[in-house]
Amino acid sequence: MDLTFYIAAAIAVFSTVMVVTRFNIMHALLYLIVSLLSVAVIFYLYGAPFMAALEIIIYAGAIMVLIIFFVMMLNLGPETARQEKEWLRPGMWLLPALLCAVLLGELVYLIAQSKTPVTGITPVPPKEVGRSLFGPYILAVELSALLLMAGIVGAYHLGRQKKKILHRFFESNAS
């Protein structure tokens, strides 16, 4: 079981690195999906199959589709990729990368510290999740509803546009 965890974790790390190093945003998105899937596998390994399913449905499914639609609407092409490449000079990322490496070293040290291996995993079935959500944590569920409402009202207000802005595609066709 340990091995499966390490493979999943390695894939998660690798794909996430690929997400941030790709020049083409669509490629990056594909890696992001892989990364989310591997995290779902890890959830599954640790006895939370429901969370794994949610991770796939919500993140890899719904949110990814939204992002892809958004990217398509922005109509990014090779031009943007070239621009990105120009921005990404070694001088730009070397120091932040070094700092991140230090942070990573810290993290590895922290993880190495825990001597007790993970044993006695208790699986959490969906029923348990539902029970605690609508039992002691009912207040949290209601607060999340308010949180979403704040997001919707804010987005509705900020998203309203008086000026009509045409998509680049239509603009070039019209002229």
Add this chain to the structure above:
Amino acid sequence: MTFNDLLSLGPLLNIAGASVLAMLLVAIWRNHRLVYYFTVLAYLLALMSVVPVARLLPHEIPPLVVIDLFALFNSGAIVGSGLIIVLLSYNYFEEREERKEEYYLLLLLATAGALVLVISRHFMSLFLGLEMLSISLYGLIAYLRARERSDEAGIKYLILAALSSAFLLFGMALVYGFTGHMDFPGIGAYLRETETLPVSVIAGFGLMLIGIGFKLGVVPFHMWAPDIYEGAPLPVTAFVATISKGGVLVLLIRFYQDVNGKEYTMLWWIMAIIAVISMFAGNWLALTQQNIKRLLAYSSIAHLGYLLVGFLSGAQSGLEAIAFYLVAYFVTSIGAFGVLIVMSSSVQDAETVEDYRGLFWRYPWVALVFTVMLLSLAGIPLTAGFIGKFYIVMAGVDGERWFLLIMLVINSVIGLYYYIRIIAMMFRTSETPLRTYIKPALPLAGNITLGLLVVVLIGLGVYPTRMMQLIQEMMTLIK
């Protein structure tokens, strides 16, 4: 949930319910005045619903929230400040071009978020409250889309707040991963049993401190403050400066108490350094500032530094001092922003120091109010600000934190300079009288509200005993 549970959540339920009802109201009939009266009514009801909770205290709804006198007191302060901000908002938004109704919805939701913060004692309610607050603020800060700088402020706050939330979440995950508890008392109990703090828990606390520090706007997480103060609509700025920061500070105090923060000297030193550099950076940056909104932003950074000094004194009187100082700071800040609000015209906000040249000769009443507010910010006797600072110094003496006290005194003197500069500007006669008056007529509601704030401010400054008794009573209960 029992009846008592619902009753003890009264202020929160009122505000949250009102936000939903207000949304429906806006959907049915969009009218600025109507939604304004509705919001005022909601705040008044929430303020009244604080009273019956008092006999239930302390009431716990495990595992997420606890309502004790400390939480109730701060709930009252938050709802009261919210009410005053709403009263000041009507004219400001009436003169502006955007749709006005959503502002009240978002303000109600943000207030509800702050109310959750002050009663929460669990990571989950902490995070939900904090996110409710910040997500509403994204919308509020960028509210006047057509104005210059509002988009900039909104985007800046969005990115930085999201980043700080990520830090906070990661910190909470680390703490939870090693202690196995998400409720504050549980974490405290775990930490009492271990003699050395695990490194990961320290790292978790550090990361959480970044998230909290951002919300408080203390140095070195203060970079957003001036830009957001400048770009946001003035009532929203007042909200960010008072309710948002106050709610988070209350949460920090509760967390620190529950996990026995006093015992960890490293945590103390980090916060002491933050406090000292916040005071210095805030005051130094304000010295030559010509824009009053930015000046108040820097001044609020410094004030958070003063508050942290009271917090770090470690004495019981420190917490009392903070509670008092917080109320004084709420009243004073809202008053100062209130003056800016009533002085702003529909075209531009009255934000440069130059706008206030000779104000006394044009609008003596407003100039007097502003003078009182600035004197209170500076901590001059007979104002609430002085009493607040006095209690903080007393707490410092009790805790024998001489270094922090010396820093506080030095900074109070530096701070005096730029407050007095504005006051002097208001009393100067202008050589060029034809600089167009920024505002022809002042709104009545705004003036009445300002008058009320002045009365409270002077009242607290001259006769603080009653307030202090209440606070002392409350602090003995949370021990």
